[in-house]
Amino acid sequence: MTVSILHRVTGGALAVAGLAALTWWLLAIAEGGDAYQRFATAARHPIGIIVLVGLTWSFFQHLLSGVRHLVMDSGAGFELNTNKKFAILTIVGSLLLTAVLWGWLLGVRP
Amino acid sequence: MSLGDSSTPLGRVRGLGSAREGGEHWLSERVTSVALLLLGTWLIASLLMLPALDQRTLSEWLGSPWGAVPMALLVIVGFKHALDGLKVVVDDYVHEPGNNFALNTLLLFLAVGGGALALYALAKISFGGHA
Numbered sequence: 001m002t003v004s005i006l007h008r009v010t011g012g013a014l015a016v017a018g019l020a021a022l023t024w025w026l027l028a029i030a031e032g033g034d035a036y037q038r039f040a041t042a043a044r045h046p047i048g049i050i051v052l053v054g055l056t057w058s059f060f061q062h063l064l065s066g067v068r069h070l071v072m073d074s075g076a077g078f079e080l081n082t083n084k085k086f087a088i089l090t091i092v093g094s095l096l097l098t099a100v101l102w103g104w105l106l107g108v109r110p
Numbered sequence: 111m112s113l114g115d116s117s118t119p120l121g122r123v124r125g126l127g128s129a130r131e132g133g134e135h136w137l138s139e140r141v142t143s144v145a146l147l148l149l150g151t152w153l154i155a156s157l158l159m160l161p162a163l164d165q166r167t168l169s170e171w172l173g174s175p176w177g178a179v180p181m182a183l184l185v186i187v188g189f190k191h192a193l194d195g196l197k198v199v200v201d202d203y204v205h206e207p208g209n210n211f212a213l214n215t216l217l218l219f220l221a222v223g224g225g226a227l228a229l230y231a232l233a234k235i236s237f238g239g240h241a
Contacts, residue, residue, distance in 0.1 A: 008199065011192075011195045012195075012196070012199065014192070015192035015195060015196055019188060019189060019192055019224055019228075020224075022185070022188070022228065023224055023227055023228040023231070026172070026181075026185075026228050026231035026232060026235070027227065027228075027231040028165075029165055029168045029169050029172060029231070029235060030169070030230075030231040030232070030234040030235045030238065031234075032165055032169070036165040040165075059150065063146075063147060063150060066143050066147070067147070070140065070143070070144075073140065101154065101158070104158060105157075105163075
């Protein structure tokens with residue numbers, strides 16, 4: 001149930017903030033100069049980083065719970081214990097993938 | 111479409127729900143989700159493998175077919191999937207037919223407009239003349 005709600009919330013966040021950020025990013029790259037600088041400044045601001053980390057987590061959570069929904073669409077995975085394990089796995093997986101990606105972006109590369 | 115014994119479960123659902131529609135939307139949401147599984151993985155992998163994430167590197171990457179084509183697909187399929195998903199939310203919570211139609215139409219305009227804007231940016235990166 002929690003994961004089902006998370007699927008909807010993260011989907012809404014990705015549809016609104018995610019696509020807005022993606023479009024802004026592409027426009028900034030196309031425009032270059034000051035326009036790109038404005039995007040880069042916003043993305044490096046603490047609030048910008050919180051939003052981007054949130055969107056990254058939303059992406060991984062929505063992706064994993066989406067796969068779970070596809071499996072359940074096929075009629076599999078409804079047994080209570082299996083279902084619960086799969087649900088918990090989506091949360092653990094999304095947090096882990098977000099940590100790894102941002103660890104790489106902030107730590108490993110300039 | 112025949113409803114005889116030979117029709118598959120999917121064939122019976124397509125275009126033939128209790129409201130005579132909805133099957134195509136349900137399927138579109140799932141097909142686009144599988145496409146986004148691939149395109150999303152591509153985007154994350156690309157960001158990890160690019161030598162840097164500055165404007166010059168990014169515009170060179172998105173100006174090449176290897177960046178431009180998957181990104182254009184990601185934009186189109188992403189906006190379509192977002193529209194499919196938000197329609198489910200609107201249909202769940204907004205029951206008055208007039209408001210439902212107005213909100214779904216507004217979302218359609220926003221999705222098409224946003225997608226067009228993102229594709230314009232990609233076109234400018236590829237054909238704008240200054241890479």
